[in-house]
Amino acid sequence: MQSEIRQDRIVGSRRFSNYFWVISLFFGGFGFLLAGLSSYSKINFLPFTNPIELVFIPQGLVMLFYGALSLSTSIYIFLTVILDIGSGYNEYNKMENLVKIVRKGFPGKNREILLTYSLTNIRSIGIKITEGLNPTRSIYLCLKDERKIPLTPVQEPISISRLEQEAASLAKFLDLKLENL
Structure with missing residues (x-):
């Protein structure tokens, strides 16, 4: 289980x-x-x-x-x-065939942000690396309707090898292909 x-x-x-x-x-x-x-x-x-x-x-x-x-x-x-704005978790559930993205927002009606996606609507796991003055290294959930949902938090860039390792591990767990964005 x-x-x-x-x-x-x-x-x-x-x-x-x-x-x-x-x-x-x-x-x-x-x-x-x-x-x-x-x-x-x-x-x-x-x-x-x-x-x-x-x-x-x-x-x-x-x-x-x-x-x-x-x-x-x-x-x-x-x-x-x-x-603790922005904290939360990403849950990948093969039994329910769902991906849940949960984050804390600002106080109010929408304090808890919950996004759910069916595994059948996911095309791949994407990696985006940009260098320069404001470098970003992120993992995305690429949906079949061409949307790209970021899975990594806004933070200081992690090493490329660690990012690739995390993305490959996730793609293997979900049995999806890995692509460069």
Whole structure:
């Protein structure tokens, strides 16, 4: 029975890079905000520098803007980490003849995202590798109606050999062909 069902876990927002950005943006934004407030009030809120010497318009105002922008971005990323947006699993069930793709979304009516596809509607497993400034390495479920459903999460690119190994393993499990997109 267990050899008929395969489930691959998908990591969502709870990654090291997101924790790093939350901390960096929070402290950087807080520093910029304090520098802008110091410029406005002429009271030094930062012990390691002297932002009182900044002219409030335009420098202090820009510091306030960048500080508020950075803090709000860090709060947004923090909330996506807390809610674990994008996490879930892919389930390949030969007994039910189904592929289920389950992900967590933002709170609301459609918090749980569930996509189901019949194995008879799947043409192949596809691999797409793009190099350059924004490299991507992804595995796709290629349907007979020419749709391509991504199976891998948005993340830092994994090695090509590992990607090929995972795709080949999945294609072998589902008894499908493997193609390059």
